[in-house]
Amino acid sequence: MAVPRYIKDEKDQILDVILESGIHVKPSYTPEDLEHIGFNYEKDVADPGKYPFTRGIHPLGYRSRAWTTRQYTGFGSPEETNERFQLMIAHGQTGLNVAFDLPTQMGYDSDDPMAEGEVGRVGMAVDTLRDFEIAFKNIQLDKIGAGLTINAVASIMLAMYQAVAEKFGYDAKVISATPQNDILKEMIGRGAWIFPVEPAVKLIGDTIEYSMTTMPRTNPVSVCGYHIRESGATPAQEIAYAILIANAYIDNVVARGYNVDEFVGRFSFNFNVFGDMWEQIAKFRAARKLWARNLKEKYNVKKAQNLFLRGLFGGGGYGLTKAQPENNIMRGAYYALVAALSGAQTTALCSFDEAFTIPTPHSALLSLRTLQILMDEMGLRDTVDPLAGSYFIETLTKEMEQKIEEEMEKIVKYGGITKAVSDGYIQRLVARQAFEVEKGLESGELLKVGVNIYKEGAPMDVELHEYNYETAEKQIESLHQVKRERSERDVARTLKALETATREGKNVMPHLVECCKAYATLGEMTGIFRQIFGEFQEPGLF
Amino acid sequence: MGEQKRIKILIAKPGLDGHDRGAKVVAQALKEAGMEVIYSGLHKTIDQIINIAIQEDVDVIGLSIMSGAHIPITQKLFKRLGEEGVTDKFVFVGGVIPGKDIPRLKGIGVAGVFPGGTPLAETIEFLKNIVK
Numbered sequence: 103m104a105v106p107r108y109i110k111d112e113k114d115q116i117l118d119v120i121l122e123s124g125i126h127v128k129p130s131y132t133p134e135d136l137e138h139i140g141f142n143y144e145k146d147v148a149d150p151g152k153y154p155f156t157r158g159i160h161p162l163g164y165r166s167r168a169w170t171t172r173q174y175t176g177f178g179s180p181e182e183t184n185e186r187f188q189l190m191i192a193h194g195q196t197g198l199n200v201a202f203d204l205p206t207q208m209g210y211d212s213d214d215p216m217a218e219g220e221v222g223r224v225g226m227a228v229d230t231l232r233d234f235e236i237a238f239k240n241i242q243l244d245k246i247g248a249g250l251t252i253n254a255v256a257s258i259m260l261a262m263y264q265a266v267a268e269k270f271g272y273d274a275k276v277i278s279a280t281p282q283n284d285i286l287k288e289m290i291g292r293g294a295w296i297f298p299v300e301p302a303v304k305l306i307g308d309t310i311e312y313s314m315t316t317m318p319r320t321n322p323v324s325v326c327g328y329h330i331r332e333s334g335a336t337p338a339q340e341i342a343y344a345i346l347i348a349n350a351y352i353d354n355v356v357a358r359g360y361n362v363d364e365f366v367g368r369f370s371f372n373f374n375v376f377g378d379m380w381e382q383i384a385k386f387r388a389a390r391k392l393w394a395r396n397l398k399e400k401y402n403v404k405k406a407q408n409l410f411l412r413g414l415f416g417g418g419g420y421g422l423t424k425a426q427p428e429n430n431i432m433r434g435a436y437y438a439l440v441a442a443l444s445g446a447q448t449t450a451l452c453s454f455d456e457a458f459t460i461p462t463p464h465s466a467l468l469s470l471r472t473l474q475i476l477m478d479e480m481g482l483r484d485t486v487d488p489l490a491g492s493y494f495i496e497t498l499t500k501e502m503e504q505k506i507e508e509e510m511e512k513i514v515k516y517g518g519i520t521k522a523v524s525d526g527y528i529q530r531l532v533a534r535q536a537f538e539v540e541k542g543l544e545s546g547e548l549l550k551v552g553v554n555i556y557k558e559g560a561p562m563d564v565e566l567h568e569y570n571y572e573t574a575e576k577q578i579e580s581l582h583q584v585k586r587e588r589s590e591r592d593v594a595r596t597l598k599a600l601e602t603a604t605r606e607g608k609n610v611m612p613h614l615v616e617c618c619k620a621y622a623t624l625g626e627m628t629g630i631f632r633q634i635f636g637e638f639q640e641p642g643l644f
Numbered sequence: 645m646g647e648q649k650r651i652k653i654l655i656a657k658p659g660l661d662g663h664d665r666g667a668k669v670v671a672q673a674l675k676e677a678g679m680e681v682i683y684s685g686l687h688k689t690i691d692q693i694i695n696i697a698i699q700e701d702v703d704v705i706g707l708s709i710m711s712g713a714h715i716p717i718t719q720k721l722f723k724r725l726g727e728e729g730v731t732d733k734f735v736f737v738g739g740v741i742p743g744k745d746i747p748r749l750k751g752i753g754v755a756g757v758f759p760g761g762t763p764l765a766e767t768i769e770f771l772k773n774i775v776k
Contacts, residue, residue: 537673
């Protein structure tokens with residue numbers, strides 16, 4: 103761990119470069135460096151599409167298929183969200199990435215007192231299946247996949263997605279949902295947790311087990327180093343914690359008697375792209391290798407394609423600044439370049455106004471165009487892993503690999519990932535690193551354009567996406583209407599079955615689907631879990 | 645010159661928003677500046693925050709809000725503080741706060757607003773000046 107920085111002499115010459123993961127960069131690299139690290143092409147990188155997949159998971163990379171673009175979208179009412187989905191698809195976006203409002207993420211109905219002031223604010227409000235029927239209207243669910251950015255109640259949203267697809271006449275086998283569904287990272291970073299560690303992980307196990315047979319094209323878990331990095335972790339910690347978290351989910355399903363080969367091929371990852379670009383590229387190359395090796399050596403995974411680290415590499419939120427916000431457009435373009443040079447399967451960018459507000463249609467489209475320019479104009483589809491063989495990149499990839507392994511080792515020694523999260527050990531490490539970086543920015547050790555250098559220039563006004571207070575009233579009204587129209591008997595029956603299954607430790611997914619189809623509310627379903635599981639007790643920080 | 649009083653601060657995360665990098669960074673900075681800092685943890689209701697503030701007898705309540713709901717949350721806090729007869733505590737707000745909302749927040753009774761990107765030293769200086 104370190105504050106990334108340059109050590110300079112009085113003439114502004116750089117004497118040393120220290121990357122955030124603690125690696126020192128040399129002025130130049132030669133064949134001797136490769137010799138020094140014992141570089142072996144077949145063992146360390148191999149051809150694209152070959153184990154350990156350092157160079158990428160497909161032999162032809164973007165030649166066979168460009169990346170999927172999946173801008174994070176969703177706000178206010180399901181109607182507005184549907185409108186924005188249609189807009190982005192019309193402009194060539196190839197996947198959806200649904201943003202939910204905070205009450206939905208926390209399992210509260212829009213009329214719950216806890217939801218006051220938050221309905222529809224940072225994403226779409228969802229209370230019942232009716233909301234999904236509106237949001238996904240006229241979207242070809244067999245052609246376009248949907249990322250569902252939700253974690254604590256991902257099981258419920260996945261069930262609702264199946265319910266809406268079936269209502270629209272699609273077989274569950276043809277739809278492809280990617281719920282985020284990574285609760286351990288919420289406990290480290292983003293904070294949208296509800297239940298304690300053990301039942302929360304069990305719910306994730308349920309979605310994985312259920313998807314195997316019922317929704318085989320669904321990617322039930324997207325493990326997010328992304329938010330851990332946003333919270334302050336170094337790039338090496340980001341990957342280390344993500345792999346350990348993924349292993350915790352694997353262990354839950356293995357304990358049910360399944361073979362890892364049966365389900366791990368549907369795992370995906372979400373990683374961040376801001377920071378030193380070489381460090382990020384090396385990070386992604388090392389991550390692919392370590393994930394494949396982890397599965398092969400620790401879990402004895404046999405099928406090559408189950409060893410793939412498939413990922414959304416993008417975002418870059420923490421790298422953006424409120425100062426001189428238009429600069430974020432340029433930052434976004436460089437972040438996208440990093441993602442492309444790293445072989446991202448899927449990508450998305452934070453929009454330039456995202457430090458202020460949720461993106462306007464204008465800024466969201468600019469992000470999409472940034473990604474499209476890169477793929478279609480700049481030659482990023484020409485050849486796979488173009489940086490391979492660089493003395494520098496190969497050395498750095500190997501060094502990142504070692505740093506990531508060191509960070510994993512620390513957690514294993516502490517007693518494992520679930521203990522480290524329950525006790526707040528990781529949260530403290532990450533918060534400390536965030537503080538160190540902040541101090542580096544304040545001292546000027548770490549440079550940020552517009553923030554601590556080149557600050558001249560008039561402040562700029564950003565067009566804000568205004569919150570509509572009527573949205574909440576309309577949403578609550580619509581919820582009450584659904585409640586008036588639904589069959590209370592069906593609701594009571596399906597909720598009772600859910601409660602029994604939950605108490606008996608059975609897989610809750612089929613019961614959730616029935617509840618959704620009966621128009622039980624999110625709050626009613628979550629309420630059963632809250633009552634039986636209790637809530638996560640946040641460990642102290644200091 | 646008497647001995648300077650040690651400032652006691654509650655850094656609180658009201659509502660459902662779970663983005664706490666900023667709150668934790670500010671908490672660590674204030675601590676390093678010699679203040680006594682209590683961090684509320686996530687998802688606290690206004691009543692829970694007021695209870696901690698009273699029990700711990702803090703001088704200042706700092707709210708960290710990233711979701712955009714800073715106006716309704718702050719209004720509610722001052723309404724409840726008034727009902728409880730608590731008048732001896734300063735309130736400051738940080739997070740994702742558009743510039744145009746700063747006068748409104750001050751109108752509600754907030755002593756200082758420090759949107760993301762504010763230098764830590766500025767927040768520390770402000771707190772040292774208001775708590776005498």
